Amino acid sequence: MSTKVARAKARKDAAEAVHTLADAGRIVAGSTAASVGSSVSELSGTLSGRVDDARHALAEAIDPTPVKVRRAPWILAVLVLSGLAAYAWATLLRREGPADPGTPVSTTPPSTDQLHGKTTPTQPPSRP
Template sequence: MSAEATRARARRDAAEAVHTLADAGRIAGGAAVGAVTGGVSARLSDLSDAVAGSVHDARQALAEAIEPSPVAVRRAPWILAVLLLSGLAAWAWATVLRRDRAVDPGTPVSTVPPSDDQIHGKPVGQGRGQTSTGR
């Protein structure tokens, strides 16, 4: 073979080797990018889940702080206590009103007839202790 044919063949082989090397680089790069992207994607997915969980917990805590959940009120014991005390008060009043009470006889009526002074009143200036000095 001549030198020129050898060079042409070497050029073709070099070009083919460059294309093969470029293809291998693309495949290796794609695999590396896929691995990195897959790893990063998995980590980002985990991070996203953690952040979403934290954000959800923070929103729940904020909602609880702003508007707390209603407290369960036990009304039945209070209602029973009010009914019991009302019944007790009604029984006490009934007992007090039913009890025999002493009757106040009031002021006894006088058996002595009233005097003229008591009936007509006393004239002015002639009461006891007053003198007729003319004041």
């Protein structure tokens, strides 16, 4: 074989090797892209779910759901206690208690030195 033929065959083999390597690269890139794409979509779904969960938890912490208040027992308790208080006051007001005799009234008329039962000073107080 001559060197020209050997070089031509080597070029042909090299070109085929480059095409085969390029095809292999495309296959690897395609499978890698598909694998990465599916991983990214799974990761995106997972992150999206976690972000939604975190958002809901934060919304609950900031503005909690209103608690249902049962008002009927409280209203009933206030009415019963009001009725008991009214009954107690009525009972206490009906009961006769001891009369306060108060301050005894003087039977003697006040003298000229007294005013309404109090002694008045004869001289005005001096100022220091």
